[in-house]
Amino acid sequence: MLEILHQLLPQLTRAEKIEMLAHLKEAIAEELIVSSEGNGPSVCPHCGCARFTKKGHGRSREQRWLCGGCARTFSGATKGLLANSKLSGGAWMSFAACMVDALSLRESAKRCNTCLSTAWFMRHRLCEVMAKRLMPFRVGKGSACQIDETIVNENLSGNWTRSGSVSLPRKPHKRGNAIHVSGSSRERISILTGISDRGDCFCEVCCRGKSSIEDIEALLKGKVEKGAIVSSDWDAAYPKALASIGAGHRRYCTSSGKGYKINMVNALHSRLRDFLFPFKGVSTRRLKHYLDWFCYVEQFRKSDADRREVLYSNAISGTYETTRRNYPSTPFPFGEYWNMSTVV
Ligand SMILES: [Zn+2]
Structure with a gap:
């Protein structure tokens, strides 16, 4: 194995x-x-309300509670x-x-x-x-990180025969052969990635096509703090997005090779491509899960003792977002481009 x-x-x-x-x-x-x-919950898993009272026991004698907010019952x-x-x-x-x-x-x-x-x-x-169980990506005052974007083709794979009235909004790309676009395009998905000097990383599905200042700012808020120093390429959106957060910015010029290097984030892109390659095309609506899987693998790469301790001490408070029955009807991200309000 x-x-x-x-x-x-x-x-x-x-x-x-x-x-x-x-x-x-x-x-x-x-x-x-x-x-x-x-185990006793702190909030109602249905609505997040903190007011609940005991409500008997379930079939396997587990304690059940009644929510004061949504009036539904639940167990731990x-x-x-x-x-x-x-x-x-x-x-x-x-x-x-x-x-x-x-x-x-x-x-x-x-x-x-x-x-x-x-x-x-x-x-x-x-x-x-x-x-x-992913460690939160945080770059504080005086710490440095590198950010960049990588682009993947939009993938609408799935069983469209179940969709009823909704049909595939464009011609199918058979094994990716029909895609002849280079660079960013509205039919490609941008992934914002970042890596800190300590080796912590994040990968987030950002937008369709080229990212705007608002897209970058929304994803970096809570990750990059005021006073942090961020290196990126020559894209004009980064300094504006970082200025609104209050972080410093350093640029690397790809044509002249001058400025602060972004080699760590480039290496991260290379590893991400290698990771996704064996799956032969990941559906865009499942991309987030694969990016989380990749970040989890990255956490174990060259992790030192301190980081490992943080990793092991993470609290368990996980709840799922999608039931098995609802997985097929998860909407495609950025589906409004194809006028897809709901798809199956
Ligand atoms: Zn509730």
Whole structure:
């Protein structure tokens, strides 16, 4: 297993991969314990209201509460990431090994003895587990980071025959062969990425085509603090977005090669491309999950003891956003370009 893993994720050393697998298994175990024991919640998982009272016990004798805000009942396991899973803990653990191996869905399904669609659901639910355990990206006063954008083709893959009245808004791109656009285009998706001097990184789906000052500012708020120093390329949107946050800006000129280097963020793009390549085109509406998975892998890359401690001490407060039944009807990001209000 580790040999395959070594080929697919060359950016991690053998020890880092073993550590990542152990951490992911621990995260799953904690999610399953939260689900089965039903620890006391702090807010209602349905509406976020903090006023609730005890309301008897459920079938497996777990405590239930009644929300004072939305009048719905819930237990400690309600909306937990693995709360309603009928799969055994062992199945989730073996699937974690497949995730760390970056195995194909077909191979993962075979190893875990599940069907293909269950394997697909497990992959995405584990991406959510990983996303909840990502360290927050923060660059404080006097610290430095590099930011840049990378562009991927928009991918509308999915089962459009289920969509009823809604049809694919453009001609299908068969295996990407019909795409002959270079640079940014309204039919390509921009991903804003950043990496700090400590090696912390973030990757966020930014917008369709070229990003505006508002797009960049919205994503950098809460990540880059006042007084931080940010290096980027010559794009005019960065200094304006950073000025409104109050952060300093340093430019790198690609044509003359002068200015502050952005080699770390370029290397991050290269690793991201290598990571996404084996999936042969990620649907744009699932892109966020794959970016979270990539950032999780990056956390284990050259992580020092201090960072690892922070990583392990993350609290578990994960709730899922999409149920299995609703996964197929997740809207495509930036669908208004195609006048897609809802798609299946
Ligand atoms: Zn409520």
